[in-house]
Amino acid sequence: MCRNIKTLYNFDPPATEDEVQAAALQFVRKLSGFNSPSKANEAAFRLAVEEVAAAARTLLDSLVTNADPRSREVELERARARNAKRFGTGNG
Template identity: 70%
Template sequence: MCRNIRTLFNFEPPATEVEIRDAALQFVRKLSGFNVPSQANEAAFNRAVEAVAAEARTLIASLVTTAEPKNREVEAAKARARSAERFAR
Protein backbone atom coordinates (compact mmCIF):
# COMPACT_ATOMS: atom_id res chain seq x y z
CA MET A 1 0.00 0.00 0.00
CA CYS A 2 2.70 2.54 0.90
CA ARG A 3 4.72 1.80 -2.21
CA ASN A 4 2.70 4.58 -3.81
CA ILE A 5 4.13 7.18 -1.47
CA ARG A 6 6.91 8.94 -3.33
CA THR A 7 9.53 11.46 -2.30
CA LEU A 8 8.02 14.89 -2.87
CA PHE A 9 10.85 17.19 -1.82
CA ASN A 10 13.42 18.74 -4.16
CA PHE A 11 11.82 18.00 -7.50
CA GLU A 12 11.38 20.24 -10.48
CA PRO A 13 8.54 20.98 -10.95
CA PRO A 14 7.60 20.98 -7.24
CA ALA A 15 5.07 18.56 -5.80
CA THR A 16 1.47 19.43 -6.57
CA GLU A 17 -1.39 19.61 -4.09
CA VAL A 18 -2.78 16.41 -5.61
CA GLU A 19 0.51 14.55 -5.05
CA ILE A 20 0.69 15.74 -1.44
CA ARG A 21 -2.92 14.76 -0.74
CA ASP A 22 -2.45 11.36 -2.43
CA ALA A 23 0.58 10.66 -0.24
CA ALA A 24 -1.39 11.71 2.85
CA LEU A 25 -4.27 9.45 1.83
CA GLN A 26 -1.96 6.47 1.40
CA PHE A 27 -0.36 7.17 4.79
CA VAL A 28 -3.72 7.34 6.57
CA ARG A 29 -4.89 4.20 4.78
CA LYS A 30 -1.81 2.37 6.01
CA LEU A 31 -2.19 3.60 9.59
CA SER A 32 -5.91 2.91 9.80
CA GLY A 33 -5.97 -0.33 7.87
CA PHE A 34 -8.93 0.99 5.85
CA ASN A 35 -8.82 1.36 2.11
CA VAL A 36 -12.27 2.94 2.29
CA PRO A 37 -13.55 3.79 5.78
CA SER A 38 -17.04 2.96 6.99
CA GLN A 39 -19.57 5.77 7.30
CA ALA A 40 -18.95 5.78 11.06
CA ASN A 41 -15.23 6.42 10.52
CA GLU A 42 -15.36 8.56 7.37
CA ALA A 43 -15.25 11.95 9.11
CA ALA A 44 -12.27 10.98 11.28
CA PHE A 45 -10.52 9.45 8.28
CA ASN A 46 -10.99 12.58 6.16
CA ARG A 47 -9.84 14.85 9.00
CA ALA A 48 -6.70 12.74 9.34
CA VAL A 49 -5.99 12.95 5.60
CA GLU A 50 -6.33 16.74 5.65
CA ALA A 51 -4.16 17.05 8.78
CA VAL A 52 -1.41 14.86 7.34
CA ALA A 53 -1.53 16.75 4.03
CA ALA A 54 -1.26 20.09 5.85
CA GLU A 55 1.76 18.91 7.83
CA ALA A 56 3.34 17.48 4.68
CA ARG A 57 2.97 20.87 2.98
CA THR A 58 4.55 22.56 5.99
CA LEU A 59 7.41 20.06 6.03
CA ILE A 60 8.13 20.36 2.31
CA ALA A 61 8.06 24.17 2.51
CA SER A 62 10.43 24.14 5.52
CA LEU A 63 13.09 21.82 4.14
CA VAL A 64 16.25 23.29 2.60
CA THR A 65 18.95 21.74 0.48
CA THR A 66 21.92 22.79 -1.60
CA ALA A 67 21.37 19.88 -4.01
CA GLU A 68 20.04 20.53 -7.46
CA PRO A 69 16.36 19.66 -7.91
CA LYS A 70 15.75 16.17 -9.28
CA ASN A 71 14.15 15.66 -12.66
CA ARG A 72 10.94 13.62 -12.40
CA GLU A 73 11.44 11.84 -15.73
CA VAL A 74 15.03 10.83 -14.91
CA GLU A 75 14.01 9.52 -11.48
CA ALA A 76 11.07 7.60 -13.01
CA ALA A 77 13.42 6.01 -15.56
CA LYS A 78 15.78 4.94 -12.76
CA ALA A 79 12.86 3.41 -10.86
CA ARG A 80 11.70 1.51 -13.95
CA ALA A 81 15.23 0.17 -14.47
CA ARG A 82 15.42 -0.98 -10.83
CA SER A 83 12.02 -2.62 -11.15
CA ALA A 84 12.96 -4.39 -14.39
CA GLU A 85 16.13 -5.72 -12.80
CA ARG A 86 14.30 -6.79 -9.66
CA PHE A 87 11.51 -8.65 -11.45
CA ALA A 88 13.62 -10.09 -14.28
CA ARG A 89 14.63 -12.97 -12.05
Protein backbone atom coordinates in the same frame (compact mmCIF):
# COMPACT_ATOMS: atom_id res chain seq x y z
CA MET B 1 7.77 2.95 4.59
CA CYS B 2 4.76 2.56 2.40
CA ARG B 3 5.97 1.69 -1.09
CA ASN B 4 3.17 3.66 -2.71
CA ILE B 5 4.21 6.88 -1.04
CA LYS B 6 6.72 8.63 -3.27
CA THR B 7 9.36 11.16 -2.32
CA LEU B 8 7.96 14.62 -2.98
CA TYR B 9 10.81 16.86 -1.89
CA ASN B 10 13.33 18.64 -4.11
CA PHE B 11 11.74 18.13 -7.50
CA ASP B 12 11.49 20.59 -10.35
CA PRO B 13 8.63 21.41 -10.65
CA PRO B 14 7.72 21.09 -6.96
CA ALA B 15 5.15 18.60 -5.73
CA THR B 16 1.57 19.53 -6.54
CA GLU B 17 -1.24 19.68 -4.01
CA ASP B 18 -2.69 16.56 -5.66
CA GLU B 19 0.57 14.66 -5.05
CA VAL B 20 0.67 15.76 -1.41
CA GLN B 21 -2.99 14.80 -0.97
CA ALA B 22 -2.41 11.37 -2.57
CA ALA B 23 0.57 10.70 -0.28
CA ALA B 24 -1.49 11.75 2.76
CA LEU B 25 -4.32 9.44 1.70
CA GLN B 26 -1.90 6.50 1.30
CA PHE B 27 -0.36 7.24 4.70
CA VAL B 28 -3.73 7.35 6.48
CA ARG B 29 -4.82 4.17 4.68
CA LYS B 30 -1.66 2.44 5.88
CA LEU B 31 -2.06 3.62 9.46
CA SER B 32 -5.76 2.84 9.71
CA GLY B 33 -5.78 -0.37 7.72
CA PHE B 34 -8.78 0.94 5.76
CA ASN B 35 -8.76 1.36 2.02
CA SER B 36 -12.05 3.17 2.43
CA PRO B 37 -13.51 3.65 5.91
CA SER B 38 -17.00 2.77 7.08
CA LYS B 39 -19.57 5.55 7.38
CA ALA B 40 -18.90 5.62 11.13
CA ASN B 41 -15.19 6.36 10.53
CA GLU B 42 -15.46 8.46 7.37
CA ALA B 43 -15.29 11.88 9.06
CA ALA B 44 -12.28 10.92 11.18
CA PHE B 45 -10.57 9.41 8.14
CA ARG B 46 -11.11 12.53 6.00
CA LEU B 47 -9.94 14.80 8.82
CA ALA B 48 -6.78 12.71 9.23
CA VAL B 49 -6.03 12.95 5.50
CA GLU B 50 -6.49 16.74 5.60
CA GLU B 51 -4.24 17.11 8.66
CA VAL B 52 -1.52 14.83 7.27
CA ALA B 53 -1.59 16.72 3.96
CA ALA B 54 -1.24 20.04 5.79
CA ALA B 55 1.67 18.71 7.87
CA ALA B 56 3.32 17.32 4.73
CA ARG B 57 2.98 20.64 2.91
CA THR B 58 4.43 22.50 5.93
CA LEU B 59 7.35 20.08 5.98
CA LEU B 60 8.02 20.33 2.24
CA ASP B 61 7.84 24.13 2.34
CA SER B 62 10.28 24.40 5.27
CA LEU B 63 13.00 21.97 4.15
CA VAL B 64 16.22 23.38 2.69
CA THR B 65 18.90 21.75 0.57
CA ASN B 66 21.99 22.60 -1.42
CA ALA B 67 21.35 19.73 -3.84
CA ASP B 68 20.11 20.38 -7.34
CA PRO B 69 16.41 19.62 -7.86
CA ARG B 70 15.65 16.14 -9.15
CA SER B 71 13.98 15.50 -12.46
CA ARG B 72 10.77 13.49 -12.43
CA GLU B 73 11.70 11.92 -15.77
CA VAL B 74 15.12 10.78 -14.54
CA GLU B 75 13.63 9.35 -11.34
CA LEU B 76 10.97 7.52 -13.38
CA GLU B 77 13.65 5.95 -15.59
CA ARG B 78 15.65 4.91 -12.52
CA ALA B 79 12.55 3.28 -11.03
CA ARG B 80 11.88 1.45 -14.29
CA ALA B 81 15.46 0.18 -14.36
CA ARG B 82 15.20 -1.02 -10.75
CA ASN B 83 11.92 -2.78 -11.49
CA ALA B 84 13.32 -4.42 -14.62
CA LYS B 85 16.30 -5.69 -12.63
CA ARG B 86 14.10 -6.87 -9.77
CA PHE B 87 11.20 -8.38 -11.72
CA GLY B 88 12.62 -8.93 -15.20
CA THR B 89 11.35 -7.39 -18.38
CA GLY B 90 8.11 -9.35 -18.46
CA ASN B 91 8.98 -10.96 -21.80
CA GLY B 92 9.92 -14.24 -20.18
